Amino acid sequence: MITSIEELQELAQIKKSQNDANPREIEIDMTSNFYTKQTRIVLENEGIIDPEDIEDYIAHDGYIPLFKVLDEMSPKDVIEELKISGLRGRGGGGYPAGLKWESVSKVQSEQKYIICNGDEGDPGAFMDRAVMESDPHRVLEGMAIAGFACGADKGYIYIRAEYPIAVKRLTRAIKQATKLGILGQNIAQSGFGFTIEIRLGAGAFVCGEGTALIASIEGGRGHPRQKPPHLSDHGLWGKPTILNNVETFANIAPIIKNGGEWFKSIGTQNSSGTKVFALSGHIKNTGLVEVPMGTTLRELVYDIGGGVEDGRKFKAIQSGGPSGGCIPEHLLDLEVDYESLKEVDSIMGSGGLIVMDDSSNMVEIARFFMDFCANESCGKCTPCRVGTTQLTGLLDKFIAKEATKHDFTLLKEMCLVVKSTSLCGLGQTAPNPVLSTIKYFEDEYLAGICDD
Amino acid sequence: MSTATDDRYNALEKIIKKLGYEKNALLEVLHNAQGIFGYLGLDTLKFIAKRLQLPYSKVYGVATFYSNFRLKPKGRHNIVVCAGTACHIKGADKILQKIEQRYGIKAGETTSDEALSLLTARCVGTCSIAPVIVFDEDIKANVSLENPLCDIEESIK
Numbered sequence A: 001m002i003t004s005i006e007e008l009q010e011l012a013q014i015k016k017s018q019n020d021a022n023p024r025e026i027e028i029d030m031t032s033n034f035y036t037k038q039t040r041i042v043l044e045n046e047g048i049i050d051p052e053d054i055e056d057y058i059a060h061d062g063y064i065p066l067f068k069v070l071d072e073m074s075p076k077d078v079i080e081e082l083k084i085s086g087l088r089g090r091g092g093g094g095y096p097a098g099l100k101w102e103s104v105s106k107v108q109s110e111q112k113y114i115i116c117n118g119d120e121g122d123p124g125a126f127m128d129r130a131v132m133e134s135d136p137h138r139v140l141e142g143m144a145i146a147g148f149a150c151g152a153d154k155g156y157i158y159i160r161a162e163y164p165i166a167v168k169r170l171t172r173a174i175k176q177a178t179k180l181g182i183l184g185q186n187i188a189q190s191g192f193g194f195t196i197e198i199r200l201g202a203g204a205f206v207c208g209e210g211t212a213l214i215a216s217i218e219g220g221r222g223h224p225r226q227k228p229p230h231l232s233d234h235g236l237w238g239k240p241t242i243l244n245n246v247e248t249f250a251n252i253a254p255i256i257k258n259g260g261e262w263f264k265s266i267g268t269q270n271s272s273g274t275k276v277f278a279l280s281g282h283i284k285n286t287g288l289v290e291v292p293m294g295t296t297l298r299e300l301v302y303d304i305g306g307g308v309e310d311g312r313k314f315k316a317i318q319s320g321g322p323s324g325g326c327i328p329e330h331l332l333d334l335e336v337d338y339e340s341l342k343e344v345d346s347i348m349g350s351g352g353l354i355v356m357d358d359s360s361n362m363v364e365i366a367r368f369f370m371d372f373c374a375n376e377s378c379g380k381c382t383p384c385r386v387g388t389t390q391l392t393g394l395l396d397k398f399i400a401k402e403a404t405k406h407d408f409t410l411l412k413e414m415c416l417v418v419k420s421t422s423l424c425g426l427g428q429t430a431p432n433p434v435l436s437t438i439k440y441f442e443d444e445y446l447a448g449i450c451d452d
Numbered sequence B: 001m002s003t004a005t006d007d008r009y010n011a012l013e014k015i016i017k018k019l020g021y022e023k024n025a026l027l028e029v030l031h032n033a034q035g036i037f038g039y040l041g042l043d044t045l046k047f048i049a050k051r052l053q054l055p056y057s058k059v060y061g062v063a064t065f066y067s068n069f070r071l072k073p074k075g076r077h078n079i080v081v082c083a084g085t086a087c088h089i090k091g092a093d094k095i096l097q098k099i100e101q102r103y104g105i106k107a108g109e110t111t112s113d114e115a116l117s118l119l120t121a122r123c124v125g126t127c128s129i130a131p132v133i134v135f136d137e138d139i140k141a142n143v144s145l146e147n148p149l150c151d152i153e154e155s156i157k
């Protein structure tokens, strides 16, 4: 059992000297452009520590921020630091984490909950998986700090069942931390206690949405509900609840360790820190990259990604998954942050970036996402349940080159109806890929119209 | 077989007991039941409804809402074709078509000799090596569009 920061530091020292005596082989070539262009905060330990050994995490300064919080800071101090940092939620919406925590900390309640959203539903994104698998303790530490700041003593991690290794490593991490007294009752004799349990998803994209996720943890169908009431008042079992994404929690310990000002100095004015992107598609270097907010798409695609594969021509880059958009070549110098992506009718989303070469058909890509949303629609509200299916059918007509001019008008109108009348984020954003491809690649739609 | 003499039901009963017969542990119970039986048969769902004192309609509704739950037994082998975005633009639909043609089944079905079940996934989280299929537990990277089954066809019996 570790009961003080001194004991933790002592353990870190012992493990450090053991590590120095038997250095782990690190297989990555840190000198290539792929790495030198990156700034690693969230992924700083990826591939460097042994994710199954809590001592290795501690030897890399792990849990020292948590103990520092318990020793020296008040919940208010933590929230203040977080507000200074400007950290915004990495799960898609970009809501300031400090404000979210503050509102829950102010609510009076006997019981509050912290939930980590590890559902990672966007097809083409795998950042959260990497964090959970390569550095699970970092997530637990972020959650425990959230618990302290908001007055919650219980946390849940909701993970998709498709990630068995992440489940295994997090389960192990929770056990190890509990055994050392880093989780559990009265951590570091501070009077603060925090426990964490894992809940498995079962393959429903909509369960990434906050209210649906909670319905799922409560054992029911993952149907979203109308907001308000917001989770900060009425969350899990009706209690005030913080829901943050895996990557959001992974940023907490570094912010406590280095200070909010440090974090604020990285990235852009309104989007501080780094973002992990999953680069994939028709690109030479695929994989996870972590760069400061404000890095341009061109740097991501060409300097880090090595450009389009097989010598083909770049056509578009898709960001934000089924709620996002396709960004064309002339916008490649865009400095990526929450606002700039919105301005070009896409979104940050969770960080999937999919490069498409000139062989890709944009109407077909739009149809792919619409079909995805139609399949994943929970069916609770009509505009989404019926609208996404109708839209898929309309897009089919364009692909078959059998659409009429009227179909094109109908397509655009229906997109707006589904967007403005659906109950939850799934339906509200489902038309985005269609609208963005119409904006930038309208000629491909026009080519599908046969009654000119 | 009656539920009382079937060891698998005893195992399930133990788990339900451990979870305190909690109604809100339904998803956990379903995950466990699928682990024990390989799928969720109607009898199993009825058993769970009874033990958790939930309406059968609720249990059935939850089991069918989530795509990871199977109401039919699966084959001896499993192929999951990833149909996520990264795999899609690398030709996942062609892979799926080839396998569907080869075995005469559609995604979501099992061959009549129960040798193979074919499934699709939203993304298996390894997009950098797309297109990907998962054969039983193994992830196959950069699958060939022409011959997606080249090194596994032998093992499907």
Ligand SMILES: Cc1cc2nc3c(=O)[nH]c(=O)nc-3n(C[C@H](O)[C@H](O)[C@H](O)COP(=O)(O)O)c2cc1C
Pocket (backbone or CB within 6 Å): A088, A089, A090, A091, A092, A093, A094, A095, A117, A118, A119, A120, A121, A122, A205, A206, A207, A208, A209, A210, A243, A244, A245, A246, A248, A350, A424, A425, A426
């Ligand atoms: C349909 C839908 C799916 C979502 N899927 C996820 C997801 O897989 N992971 C995630 O972190 N957030 C997801 N979100 C966003 C969450 O609802 C929520 O905003 C987020 O987890 C809050 O955490 P953050 O503030 O740290 O980003 C989804 C939202 C919607 C509408």
Ligand code: SF4
Pocket (backbone or CB within 6 Å): A206, A223, A224, A376, A377, A378, A379, A380, A381, A382, A384, A385, A422, A423, A424, A425, A426, A427, A428
């Ligand atoms: S918008 Fe779609 S997913 Fe959301 S509640 Fe309505 S039907 Fe369900």
Ligand code: FES
Pocket (backbone or CB within 6 Å): A123, A124, A125, B082, B083, B084, B085, B086, B087, B088, B122, B123, B124, B125, B126, B127, B128, B130, B132
């Ligand atoms: S899209 Fe296939 S692994 Fe992610």
